[in-house]
Amino acid sequence: xxxxxxxxxxxxxxxxxxxxxxLRNLVTVFQAVLFPxxxxxxxxxxxxxxxxxxxxxxxxxxxxxxxxxxxxxxxPTAAAVNGDMTKGIINRFKAMDVPHGAVxxxxxxxxxxxxxxxxxxxxxxGFAMGFRPHASPLQWLAAIGIMLLLAFATSWLTVxxxxxxxxxxxxxxxxxxxxxxxxxxxxxVPADTMGPGIRQFAQYQPFTPxxxxxxxxxxxxxxxxxxxxxxxxxxxxxIAGYLWAVATFRKRA
Amino acid sequence: MKxxxxxxxxxxxxxxxxxVLDGIxxxxxxxxxxxxxxxxxxxxxxxxxxxxxLTKADAGxxxxxxxDVATATRQVRKVIGVTGQFAAVDELLTGRENLRLMADLKRxxxxxxxxxxxxxxxxxxESADKMAxxxxxxxxxxxxxxxxLVGDPQIIFLDExxxxxxxxxxxxxxxxxxxxxxxxxxxxxxTQYLEEADQLADRIAVLDQGHLVAQGTPEELKRQVPGSxxxxxxxxLFELDQAARVLTGATRDDQELTxxxxxxxxxxxxRALLDLLDEHLINAEEFSVHTPDLDDVFFALTxxxxxxxxxx
Numbered sequence: 199x200x201x202x203x204x205x206x207x208x209x210x211x212x213x214x215x216x217x218x219x220x221l222r223n224l225v226t227v228f229q230a231v232l233f234p235x236x237x238x239x240x241x242x243x244x245x246x247x248x249x250x251x252x253x254x255x256x257x258x259x260x261x262x263x264x265x266x267x268x269x270x271x272x273x274p275t276a277a278a279v280n281g282d283m284t285k286g287i288i289n290r291f292k293a294m295d296v297p298h299g300a301v302x303x304x305x306x307x308x309x310x311x312x313x314x315x316x317x318x319x320x321x322x323x324g325f326a327m328g329f330r331p332h333a334s335p336l337q338w339l340a341a342i343g344i345m346l347l348l349a350f351a352t353s354w355l356t357v358x359x360x361x362x363x364x365x366x367x368x369x370x371x372x373x374x375x376x377x378x379x380x381x382x383x384x385x386x387v388p389a390d391t392m393g394p395g396i397r398q399f400a401q402y403q404p405f406t407p408x409x410x411x412x413x414x415x416x417x418x419x420x421x422x423x424x425x426x427x428x429x430x431x432x433x434x435x436x437i438a439g440y441l442w443a444v445a446t447f448r449k450r451a
Numbered sequence: 452m453k454x455x456x457x458x459x460x461x462x463x464x465x466x467x468x469x470x471v472l473d474g475i476x477x478x479x480x481x482x483x484x485x486x487x488x489x490x491x492x493x494x495x496x497x498x499x500x501x502x503x504x505l506t507k508a509d510a511g512x513x514x515x516x517x518x519d520v521a522t523a524t525r526q527v528r529k530v531i532g533v534t535g536q537f538a539a540v541d542e543l544l545t546g547r548e549n550l551r552l553m554a555d556l557k558r559x560x561x562x563x564x565x566x567x568x569x570x571x572x573x574x575x576x577e578s579a580d581k582m583a584x585x586x587x588x589x590x591x592x593x594x595x596x597x598x599x600l601v602g603d604p605q606i607i608f609l610d611e612x613x614x615x616x617x618x619x620x621x622x623x624x625x626x627x628x629x630x631x632x633x634x635x636x637x638x639x640x641x642t643q644y645l646e647e648a649d650q651l652a653d654r655i656a657v658l659d660q661g662h663l664v665a666q667g668t669p670e671e672l673k674r675q676v677p678g679s680x681x682x683x684x685x686x687x688l689f690e691l692d693q694a695a696r697v698l699t700g701a702t703r704d705d706q707e708l709t710x711x712x713x714x715x716x717x718x719x720x721x722r723a724l725l726d727l728l729d730e731h732l733i734n735a736e737e738f739s740v741h742t743p744d745l746d747d748v749f750f751a752l753t754x755x756x757x758x759x760x761x762x763x
Contacts, residue, residue: 211555219543222582286539290598293503295528296556 205297212296212304219278220312230271231316235323237270238263241386242327249387253417257331260324261412262385265405267316268349269380272356272373275309279360280369283450298447305360306353313349332418340425341415347432348408352376354439361446379405404431455514456481456606456637457502462511464497471497473661474511479654481605484628484638486652488645488748493658495641496536499610502639503533516605532604536611538591539598542584546575546594549583550601557602569597573627589620596627607631609640613647625650645748649673657752664752676743676751679716681724684709684737694733698724716740 220226241263246255282288282301291301321329333341356373363369382400383389389400400406411428414420457479464472471494479485489495500506502513504524512519518526540549550569554562570579573593578586583594592612599607609628613621628638628651642648648655649669657665657672665672685691685708694710695703702711714720721740728735 207558208556211552215541215544215552218548222543285542286535286537287541289500289505289535290533290539291556292505293528293531293533294553294556295525 205300208296208300209303209307212300213307216278216304216308217311220274220308223274226271226274226312229274230312231267231319234263234267234270234316235319237266238320238323238327245386250391251388254328254330256324256327256329257417258413259386260320260329260331261409261416262380262383263320263324264317264345264412265348265383265385265409266377266380267320268313268345268352269373269376271309271312271316272352272376273370275305275353275356276360276363276369276373277366279305279357280363280366283361284366298444302357302443302447305357306350309353309356310346310349313353314345317345317349331416333416334418337415337418337420340420341412344408344411344415344425344428344432347429347436351432351435351439354436354443356439358439358442358446361443361450379403380409383409385409404435407431455479456483456516457485457639458512458514459502460512462498462501462513463509464494464501464506465509466497471661472501472508475656475658475661475663476511477656477663477666479637479639481637482632482635483653484632484640484651486648486655487639487641487658488643488648488655489641489658490643492660494661495658496610498658499533499535499608499639499641503531503608504528505533530605532599532602532607534592534595534599534607534609534612536614538588538595540583540586540591540594543582545580545582546570546586546590547579549594549598553598553601559602565601569600573597574623589616589623592616592620592624593627596624600631604636606637606639609638611641611643614643621647645743657748659752672748673743676748679714679740679742681712681714681716681721682709682737682739682741683712683728683735686734686736690733690735693731694728694735697727697731697733716742 220230238259241259242256246259249255249258251258279302288301292298331338355376359372360369363372380386382396383403383405384400385405389397389406392400407424407427408431411420411425414424455478457477459478460476462472462475463470475494475498477485487495487498497506501508502515502520504520504527507521512521514520515527516530518530520527541552544552547566547570550566551562554565559565570576573596575590575593575597578590583591586594596609596612612628613624616624625647628640632638638651640647640651652669655665655667655669655672656663665675683694685694688705688708691703691705691708691710695701698710698712700713703709704711712724714724725738
């Protein structure tokens, strides 16, 4: 067996392990899938009436909620990665010659899958609540692609944070900034309604172009410039997260 | 020539500016049990980590089954199994799933059969489908060791396999180690207990603050340690005087009103001792038997007790 197929097989075994963890841990399921749905109900039925946006509020909010749902599931991953490092199981894998890439990739892929399931739930419940997108099949595909890329990028960042944290608890906390970022973007209200300072931050932070791209695709009016910015952010964050994760792993294990 | 399963020479390792291993060396013949004995902080776990490719040494060579750990890491990892000091089991998986994970990673064909066999061997069948998080300390260690055995490693490293276990689980662990040796596996184990090393090991090395202060068979080692003794306490100096006159060769302590009588501590010699006291109508207030423990070994070999060694 070549090294590449071995690594691939090991990654698949690790991914299965992490998926089992997710299913066994109800808190993870709640945090990653149910909590974003609760947020959606709150934003659409409680706050939404007070916000002034073009068109129906749910059509405006769903793209932001999709991004938020991705970030909400990251905390458990950071904690799980940290647990692997601090509870000795990583030494077992290392002594068994399981490539470290496989251990990390297992977390990244299972987290990405979990994020996409959370997004599917948002879209499904969104439809039931009156969400009516106007995307063509190709635009849907592009939107799913953006979600996948963002989930992949934030998963690598989260794995790096989990590796860097000293304890399981602080690892979970480390992802809070990622959870906060959608609130400081155009996810729930347009950036130009925000106060000075915050407005500029919201305009230039990575999540705004990503949310705007999703919004454009789902309403059927995508903008190439924003889409390219979003794409660049996703790829950039993935590379940064990957390099950070690998460097931290080498230092620790 | 049959090569050693483990050959270590001039092994040095520092953590920061603290010297953890100061040029230790030893050899372990294939199919034997080698025990590294030492208190907390002596460098036992560091030794295991270097030998199992988890940590790189600063100097010295380590060969496992003939492969250099530094240059042939992959070959080394193929022949070893490691059970670390803290049970490295996946708590969110069941016992069966933990074993299955190992079988999958080792690409064991007919993994199911192997898993069932290991569950039976380690008496874990009843809890096989419960999450490892619900296991007791002893069950975790058993599962951990069972996981280590997947893939039939030639050389197994056990880092303090019985620390924190109750006496019954400890005996089970010992039994498993003996079975493994009978199958031809080489075992390297670290322990804080002289009794454990004595029970299991063909050869013992005593590690103290990064130095090997003694190596040999259990018998050779125990010869260097003051033997067991009986301690007698008396009501007053008069009784002590009388006893000291009868029991020549005993060491007396006037302050404590005690006599320290060397002996093997066996029932026969104890009866003889008590008969002798009776014969001379001497009454002892207190009577206790002391067998040599790690503290005695350390005192004998390093001139200091383990507690001092830790404090320094």
